[in-house]
Amino acid sequence: MKKPNLFYAQSGGVTAVINASACGVIETARAHKDKIGKVYAGLNGIVGALNEELIDTSKESASTIAALRSTPAGAFGSCRYKLKSYAENQREYERLMDVFQAHNIRYFLYNGGGDSQDTANKISQISLDKGFPITCIGVPKTVDNDLPITDNCPGFGSVAKYVAVSIREAGLDVASMCDSSTKVFVMEVMGRHAGWIAGAAGLASEEEGDAPHIILFPEIAFNKEKFLRKVKSSVKKYGYCAIVVSEGAQNPDGSFLADAGGADAFGHVQLGGVAPFVANMIKAELGYKYHWAVADYLQRSARHIASATDVEQAYAVGQAAVEFALKGKNAVMPIIIRGKGKKYSWRIGEAKLSAVANVEKMMPRHYISKDGFHITDEARAYFTPLIQGEDYPPYRNGIPQYARLKRQLETKKLKAWKAS
Amino acid sequence: MKKPNLFYAQSGGVTAVINASACGVIETARAHKDKIGKVYAGLNGIVGALNEELIDTSKESASTIAALRSTPAGAFGSCRYKLKSYAENQREYERLMDVFQAHNIRYFLYNGGGDSQDTANKISQISLDKGFPITCIGVPKTVDNDLPITDNCPGFGSVAKYVAVSIREAGLDVASMCDSSTKVFVMEVMGRHAGWIAGAAGLASEEEGDAPHIILFPEIAFNKEKFLRKVKSSVKKYGYCAIVVSEGAQNPDGSFLADAGGADAFGHVQLGGVAPFVANMIKAELGYKYHWAVADYLQRSARHIASATDVEQAYAVGQAAVEFALKGKNAVMPIIIRGKGKKYSWRIGEAKLSAVANVEKMMPRHYISKDGFHITDEARAYFTPLIQGEDYPPYRNGIPQYARLKRQLETKKLKAWKAS
Numbered sequence: 001m002k003k004p005n006l007f008y009a010q011s012g013g014v015t016a017v018i019n020a021s022a023c024g025v026i027e028t029a030r031a032h033k034d035k036i037g038k039v040y041a042g043l044n045g046i047v048g049a050l051n052e053e054l055i056d057t058s059k060e061s062a063s064t065i066a067a068l069r070s071t072p073a074g075a076f077g078s079c080r081y082k083l084k085s086y087a088e089n090q091r092e093y094e095r096l097m098d099v100f101q102a103h104n105i106r107y108f109l110y111n112g113g114g115d116s117q118d119t120a121n122k123i124s125q126i127s128l129d130k131g132f133p134i135t136c137i138g139v140p141k142t143v144d145n146d147l148p149i150t151d152n153c154p155g156f157g158s159v160a161k162y163v164a165v166s167i168r169e170a171g172l173d174v175a176s177m178c179d180s181s182t183k184v185f186v187m188e189v190m191g192r193h194a195g196w197i198a199g200a201a202g203l204a205s206e207e208e209g210d211a212p213h214i215i216l217f218p219e220i221a222f223n224k225e226k227f228l229r230k231v232k233s234s235v236k237k238y239g240y241c242a243i244v245v246s247e248g249a250q251n252p253d254g255s256f257l258a259d260a261g262g263a264d265a266f267g268h269v270q271l272g273g274v275a276p277f278v279a280n281m282i283k284a285e286l287g288y289k290y291h292w293a294v295a296d297y298l299q300r301s302a303r304h305i306a307s308a309t310d311v312e313q314a315y316a317v318g319q320a321a322v323e324f325a326l327k328g329k330n331a332v333m334p335i336i337i338r339g340k341g342k343k344y345s346w347r348i349g350e351a352k353l354s355a356v357a358n359v360e361k362m363m364p365r366h367y368i369s370k371d372g373f374h375i376t377d378e379a380r381a382y383f384t385p386l387i388q389g390e391d392y393p394p395y396r397n398g399i400p401q402y403a404r405l406k407r408q409l410e411t412k413k414l415k416a417w418k419a420s
Numbered sequence: 421m422k423k424p425n426l427f428y429a430q431s432g433g434v435t436a437v438i439n440a441s442a443c444g445v446i447e448t449a450r451a452h453k454d455k456i457g458k459v460y461a462g463l464n465g466i467v468g469a470l471n472e473e474l475i476d477t478s479k480e481s482a483s484t485i486a487a488l489r490s491t492p493a494g495a496f497g498s499c500r501y502k503l504k505s506y507a508e509n510q511r512e513y514e515r516l517m518d519v520f521q522a523h524n525i526r527y528f529l530y531n532g533g534g535d536s537q538d539t540a541n542k543i544s545q546i547s548l549d550k551g552f553p554i555t556c557i558g559v560p561k562t563v564d565n566d567l568p569i570t571d572n573c574p575g576f577g578s579v580a581k582y583v584a585v586s587i588r589e590a591g592l593d594v595a596s597m598c599d600s601s602t603k604v605f606v607m608e609v610m611g612r613h614a615g616w617i618a619g620a621a622g623l624a625s626e627e628e629g630d631a632p633h634i635i636l637f638p639e640i641a642f643n644k645e646k647f648l649r650k651v652k653s654s655v656k657k658y659g660y661c662a663i664v665v666s667e668g669a670q671n672p673d674g675s676f677l678a679d680a681g682g683a684d685a686f687g688h689v690q691l692g693g694v695a696p697f698v699a700n701m702i703k704a705e706l707g708y709k710y711h712w713a714v715a716d717y718l719q720r721s722a723r724h725i726a727s728a729t730d731v732e733q734a735y736a737v738g739q740a741a742v743e744f745a746l747k748g749k750n751a752v753m754p755i756i757i758r759g760k761g762k763k764y765s766w767r768i769g770e771a772k773l774s775a776v777a778n779v780e781k782m783m784p785r786h787y788i789s790k791d792g793f794h795i796t797d798e799a800r801a802y803f804t805p806l807i808q809g810e811d812y813p814p815y816r817n818g819i820p821q822y823a824r825l826k827r828q829l830e831t832k833k834l835k836a837w838k839a840s
Binding site for chain 1: 430433434436464467491492493494495497498499500501581584585586588589590592593594595596597599600601605607623624626627693695696711712713714715716717718720721722723724725727804807808809810812815817818819820822824
């Protein structure tokens with residue numbers, strides 16, 4: 001019997017370290033050539049499996065694969081594509097089985113968030129029913145840090161480091177100028193449902209008066225009066241006010257803050273995000289000169305300032321996923337377990353995909369200060385280890401040199417797929 | 421006679437390396453204790469001199485001063501404050517003379533852009549007339565890179581590196597997702613009058629298809645049809661389009677691009693910048709899903725990704741300014757002179773303040789590609805050396821540790837100053 005092949009796919013929004021997980025998967029599979037044939041990567045994630053567009057990673061040199069460890073974003077392409085339920089779209093699952101069978105794929109490693117783990121779990125079940133059992137292992141990934149069970153998600157530590165570093169630096173800038181110029185600075189960060197990223201920015205404030213002075217979380221309903229009072233008191237006390245706002249910051253009625261200014265009575269579209277909205281509100285109510293920034297993709301692709309801890313963990317979950325598969329585990333995902341000691345330590349554990357799928361972990365209330373505008377010491381203790389260490393990529397000509405893959409596709413064996 | 425003191429002030433928008441210049445000034449002055457008494461730094465720039473708020477830098481330890489080399493923003497405070505002409509506001513100049521005389525200040529080092537060099541030049545002339553001659557030396561600084569005569573401005577190399585790194589990283593992010601999600605990414609960068617910063621982002625595109633695909637310069641009048649055609653062809657060719665837009669991008673009539681959407685017919689204020697404006701235009705005309713980022717202060721304070729060349733040059737101009745003063749030079753500014761060889765080299769030269777003051781250096785047309793949307797090889801040759809080398813700050817707890825100064829003020833000797 002020919003050695004079974006492995007299929008790896010990246011899913012959903014990418015991160016600074018998802019390729020480090022890919023590196024862990026491929027290097028570990030290569031170290032077990034006796035048991036695993038080829039590692040195929042889906043071109044643009046699971047869509048690549050449907051289209052039978054399988055990148056043959058054996059065509060990539062060892063040094064290229066090693067370089068994935070320090071390359072941000074999804075080197076094989078990712079996608080926003082959620083498989084429907086089997087009942088709703090049986091055809092898609094049949095197609096996946098056909099492709100896997102045609103290419104002797106017996107291992108499916110899915111690198112994504114909660115949705116993706118749900119898909120991996122379904123495929124595992126269906127493959128059993130079909131009599132072509134596929135070992136399905138999840139590989140956790142999300143900047144949002146909202147997966148349950150695992151202590152944290154690979155991808156989060158690096159975006160956390162980026163936002164903490166950025167608000168520290170921009171805060172110093174505003175502090176320099178506030179006597180005669182800008183008094184308020186608003187930085188918008190990602191996290192539409194959970195405030196983990198916004199919270200991590202709070203690490204920048206280590207001493208009284210340090211930026212950020214205010215954090216707006218999705219978990220805390222926005223109170224305009226209280227907020228403006230806090231802005232005013234910060235400007236009085238420190239000369240300026242640095243604010244971090246989560247893109248998911250919400251009004252008491254649950255609508256997004258930015259949507260309030262989303263369209264005026266005449267239906268004109270609001271072009272800005274929540275940062276310009278908040279900045280403008282302050283200008284209108286308190287008159288302070290402001291600046292604002294929206295980091296957007298810059299934050300989740302910022303491999304140049306990645307957390308070394310995050311990179312290690314991202315690699316480790318990729319490695320563990322292959323090891324799990326070889327040990328005969330199925331429908332599980334490697335997770336990060338935090339050691340109990342005072343000094344931070346972590347090890348790899350496992351969680352059932354069924355327990356991970358479609359569950360969102362929010363910031364606990366006790367991680368947020370009483371007034372709702374900052375993080376607590378408990379939150380600091382949680383966040384701090386995750387941004388430890390710098391893992392700088394190699395540079396050439398002054399800019400990071402990231403892996404450039406051949407992405408050579410395996411010859412197709414099936415008829416073309418048409419999405420219904 | 422008591423040794424003369426030196427007054428140093430930071431002026432205008434701050435940079436990632438202006439404190440490296442301060443470090444060069446103070447360390448060099450400390451190395452010449454036989455000739456220079458104290459180094460005073462203006463609290464919030466020249467305003468500190470008017471208010472007689474003089475930070476006594478002798479109270480800062482050698483290690484704190486050394487740490488300034490890797491600290492972004494203006495550690496002593498900067499300001500947006502331009503002295504009027506002597507004829508218009510004689511009182512201010514008299515006050516400066518009084519403060520300088522009261523504190524035996526015979527050297528005035530002004531760290532800023534074109535406006536500041538104009539001020540320094542005036543003070544030099546007036547002090548001669550007043551019979552209390554002050555040696556005035558400019559220290560160049562500006563992220564905008566728009567000072568004449570000098571090959572480049574300290575502060576620019578680091579922001580250039582930041583924007584090139586950022587668009588490379590965000591470009592990879594978009595490339596990963598474009599098959600099923602975001603197809604257009606717009607990053608707004610600084611440079612209201614000159615396109616140097618936007619141009620430097622072009623360094624990220626080293627191979628065919630690399631981001632950025634389009635750069636919008638202030639120097640090139642925006643042509644909507646041509647632009648949209650280019651966006652469309654980029655999406656067709658590469659699957660996505662990464663755009664860098666200068667905040668100063670202009671319409672053919674000279675108005676700012678973002679101002680076009682500045683207020684609608686009902687006078688509602690446009691909250692966003694030029695990035696959301698451009699992104700929205702693309703969505704409306706071509707229908708592509710977009711994301712946008714506005715780096716704002718993040719770019720000019722990003723000491724974590726500073727150019728080592730920039731840091732060295734910033735220190736060197738600070739050092740040279742003190743050396744110039746000690747050599748009896750006056751009303752001059754150290755500049756960077758590029759060597760003629762193929763391999764990049766630089767040395768310090770000097771320029772008269774009168775020649776530097778109030779002159780803006782724009783991107784030359786031959787640095788911009790024929791179609792107006794990218795940079796030429798000549799521009800690359802100019803930019804590349806300026807972003808060379810990484811000069812990482814020290815980290816503690818996962819975030820950069822920047823200098824924290826005591827900023828102890830010298831005892832006042834004069835009556836309080838009231839701005840008129």
